[in-house]
Amino acid sequence: MRATAAEGPAGTAATPAPADVLVRIEDVTKRFGSFTAVSGVSLDIRRGEIFGLLGGSGCGKTTLLRMLAGFEEPSAGRILLDGQDMAGVPPYARPIHMMFQSYALFPHMTVERNIGYGLKHERMTEAQRRDRVREMLDLVQLAPFAGRKPHQISGGQRQRVALARALARQPKLLLLDEPLAALDKKLREATQFELMNIQARTGVTFVVVTHDQDEAMTLSDRIAVMDKGRVMQVGSPTEIYEYPTSRFTAGFIGMATFFEGRVQGVDGPSLRIDLPETGTVIEARAAAGLAAGQAVTVALRPEKIAISRDRPAAANAVEGTVQDLGYFGKDSLYRIRLATGKLVLVHAVNARRTGADGRVADWEDRVWLSFDPEAAIVLAE
Amino acid sequence: MTPPPSASPASPATATTPAAARPAAAAGAGWFDRRGWRDVIIAAPYLWLVVFFLVPFLIVIAMSFATRTPTAPPFGFGGENPILNLQGYRRLFTDDLYIRAFLTSLLNAAVATLLCLLVGYPMALALTRVSPSRRNILLMLVVLPFWTSFLLRVYAWMGLMGTNSWFNRLLTDIWNFLVPADMALRYVPMMNTNFAVVLVMVYTYLPFMILPLYASLERLDPTLDEAAMDLGSRPAQVFRDITLPQSVPGIIAGGLLVFIPAAGELVIPTLVGNAGQPMIGRVIADEFASARDWPMASTVAVALLFLMVFPMMAYTHFQARSEERRKDAP
Numbered sequence: 267m268r269a270t271a272a273e274g275p276a277g278t279a280a281t282p283a284p285a286d287v288l289v290r291i292e293d294v295t296k297r298f299g300s301f302t303a304v305s306g307v308s309l310d311i312r313r314g315e316i317f318g319l320l321g322g323s324g325c326g327k328t329t330l331l332r333m334l335a336g337f338e339e340p341s342a343g344r345i346l347l348d349g350q351d352m353a354g355v356p357p358y359a360r361p362i363h364m365m366f367q368s369y370a371l372f373p374h375m376t377v378e379r380n381i382g383y384g385l386k387h388e389r390m391t392e393a394q395r396r397d398r399v400r401e402m403l404d405l406v407q408l409a410p411f412a413g414r415k416p417h418q419i420s421g422g423q424r425q426r427v428a429l430a431r432a433l434a435r436q437p438k439l440l441l442l443d444e445p446l447a448a449l450d451k452k453l454r455e456a457t458q459f460e461l462m463n464i465q466a467r468t469g470v471t472f473v474v475v476t477h478d479q480d481e482a483m484t485l486s487d488r489i490a491v492m493d494k495g496r497v498m499q500v501g502s503p504t505e506i507y508e509y510p511t512s513r514f515t516a517g518f519i520g521m522a523t524f525f526e527g528r529v530q531g532v533d534g535p536s537l538r539i540d541l542p543e544t545g546t547v548i549e550a551r552a553a554a555g556l557a558a559g560q561a562v563t564v565a566l567r568p569e570k571i572a573i574s575r576d577r578p579a580a581a582n583a584v585e586g587t588v589q590d591l592g593y594f595g596k597d598s599l600y601r602i603r604l605a606t607g608k609l610v611l612v613h614a615v616n617a618r619r620t621g622a623d624g625r626v627a628d629w630e631d632r633v634w635l636s637f638d639p640e641a642a643i644v645l646a647e
Numbered sequence: 648m649t650p651p652p653s654a655s656p657a658s659p660a661t662a663t664t665p666a667a668a669r670p671a672a673a674a675g676a677g678w679f680d681r682r683g684w685r686d687v688i689i690a691a692p693y694l695w696l697v698v699f700f701l702v703p704f705l706i707v708i709a710m711s712f713a714t715r716t717p718t719a720p721p722f723g724f725g726g727e728n729p730i731l732n733l734q735g736y737r738r739l740f741t742d743d744l745y746i747r748a749f750l751t752s753l754l755n756a757a758v759a760t761l762l763c764l765l766v767g768y769p770m771a772l773a774l775t776r777v778s779p780s781r782r783n784i785l786l787m788l789v790v791l792p793f794w795t796s797f798l799l800r801v802y803a804w805m806g807l808m809g810t811n812s813w814f815n816r817l818l819t820d821i822w823n824f825l826v827p828a829d830m831a832l833r834y835v836p837m838m839n840t841n842f843a844v845v846l847v848m849v850y851t852y853l854p855f856m857i858l859p860l861y862a863s864l865e866r867l868d869p870t871l872d873e874a875a876m877d878l879g880s881r882p883a884q885v886f887r888d889i890t891l892p893q894s895v896p897g898i899i900a901g902g903l904l905v906f907i908p909a910a911g912e913l914v915i916p917t918l919v920g921n922a923g924q925p926m927i928g929r930v931i932a933d934e935f936a937s938a939r940d941w942p943m944a945s946t947v948a949v950a951l952l953f954l955m956v957f958p959m960m961a962y963t964h965f966q967a968r969s970e971e972r973r974k975d976a977p
Contacts, residue, residue: 336877337873356876357873357877358876358877358878358880359879362877363877363878364873364874366870366873366874368868368870370870370871370873372871372874372875372889373871373893374892374893383878383880384878384879387878387879387880432877432878435878435879
């Protein structure tokens with residue numbers, strides 16, 4: 267699938283100046299036997315950003331991270347750090363440190379010795395080393411636990427020890443493999459912001475691998491969405507969400523309902539698209555040139571669709587019945603069955619306590635769905 | 648069965664009368680319930696230890712205080728000698744035969760343990776690094792020698808080390824090739840030396856070193872090695888900082904499993920050892936069988952046991968501590 271939906275917000279598409287690029291991944295492929303884990307990936311990671319690698323399990327994100335760390339060598343392609351080819355540079359010689367998913371804290375060492383472990387490879391005096399460890403302990407607020415062993419502290423504290431240990435040598439690049447996966451939900455949210463805060467204070471470039479789209483969206487300045495060893499799309503969280511370029515990205519990030527259709531007419535940026543599954547012709551916008559007669563997929567985000575009892579005066583409106591509804595208090599998720607049998611996901615904020623007739627919409631109610639031309643994501647087949 | 652003292656007759660709702668309690672117990676499992684079974688099962692190994700270890704050991708201790716007599720069995724109490732004859736223990740510290748035997752045993756066992764560690768550690772480490780299918784084959788090879796009679800394997804070594812074996816001639820030729828002519832040998836003197844004892848003990852006890860080492864190394868998390876390497880350590884430093892310290896329990900376990908039986912070894916020093924420098928096991932056997940001095944043999948046996956108790960206690964202490972540590976971990 268090729269991107270034809272509107273380009274992202276102006277300016278973001280421009281390639282960064284070379285000085286801004288810390289890591290350049292050039293057409294990297296990694297094969298394990300006959301299995302290709304990473305296939306032709308090219309990415310630029312900019313200095314000082316939090317870069318998210320997002321994808322399901324087995325999509326190659328961890329393999330890519332391990333190639334950056336030096337634990338795996340690419341089968342083809344190059345990885346450049348600050349313009350220097352990393353091929354053949356062993357993990358211990360790379361100014362790249364990693365925070366492991368399991369944290370991999372040394373169980374026989376205290377928190378203090380864990381954090382200071384990498385520093386013995388630095389040319390510094392014992393006093394400087396102590397100061398640096400102290401500084402790291404303060405950064406992650408673990409000074410009172412300096413003398414404890416890893417099994418004597420909580421999961422959240424262990425995560426912070428792992429972070430401090432990886433940051434102690436002031437790496438150029440910090441790799442975080444599922445940094446929050448081992449924490450419970452509440453701690454995860456607090457830690458997310460702490461991670462961002464620490465990144466901002468240290469200025470170290472972070473590459474965060476995650477399978478959790480919320481985590482990637484909150485943490486990252488830019489995200490690469492991966493599937494089956496390929497990068498499907500790179501962009502800011504907003505670009506990825508609002509302007510997905512493929513059906514995979516649109517479906518993987520957030521929810522969407524997909525319709526198969528055909529372009530009926532083009533009038534500048536305005537399109538008329540025949541969607542047989544809705545039984546109507548809709549109006550949509552797309553920047554790239556689409557010709558009449560071309561097959562397209564239209565994706566609609568549930569929250570971009572309005573739900574009402576009466577026919578609204580909107581460009582695109584279609585009638586259906588409520589098949590299912592999930593009430594979450596502050597909002598509800600509806601599944602609306604159209605006359606054609608197609609099910610559409612609609613998300614509505616319950617801004618008022620009741621509708622005009624005392625209720626909003628209930629099972630088997632007949633309702634109207636409407637959306638703006640701008641809301642439809644048009645993907646060329 | 649009596650009602651609990653807190654239950655007063657005035658409050659029938661809480662009072663447990665004997666009549667009410669008895670059917671409930673009977674419905675459980677009668678006179679022999681689950682607790683009874685549990686006690687029997689727990690008691691079984693203790694009973695075994697009491698009958699086959701504690702009682703014989705008490706007999707040996709008693710015998711060590713007895714006096715040698717020309718009767719059968721060749722010891723007795725009382726008579727012209729006091730009931731507690733400390734003669735044996737006095738001889739233990741004055742007769743340098745025993746002191747030398749103890750020192751020879753400890754030295755041979757220590758050298759054998761150290762060599763087992765040096766040979767076994769790389770093997771155990773290699774076992775953890777190969778693919779699972781090959782690992783099983785290699786593990787089987789480690790224990791394979793046990794499928795042959797131990798005595799047969801010692802005899803095989805005797806054949807190899809003997810002056811006329813191809814093995815000895817090969818070593819002789821290599822030696823003669825490397826050294827000047829005036830140091831040439833007709834054969835390498837291996838049999839009946841402490842070298843032979845240590846060599847055969849290393850061969851025999853190596854699996855006892857490899858298996859506990861493998862068990863402790865196999866438990867280590869390989870991502871810790873990666874983390875250390877990621878933080879700047881070369882492979883040798885990773886081994887020194889991460890692998891070695893974490894395998895100390897395995898080293899201690901393997902060391903004791905080799906050292907304790909090696910120190911009391913009888914067969915190997917008898918067959919390949921130097922008769923002039925007997926090990927303590929040989930001394931005990933000779934006192935019992937040839938000298939028919941059962942009290943002295945018992946004395947030496949008791950002394951050996953106490954000598955071995957200390958490393959064993961250290962081991963138990965260490966294990967209890969690491970067990971505690973594991974329990975601490977959530």
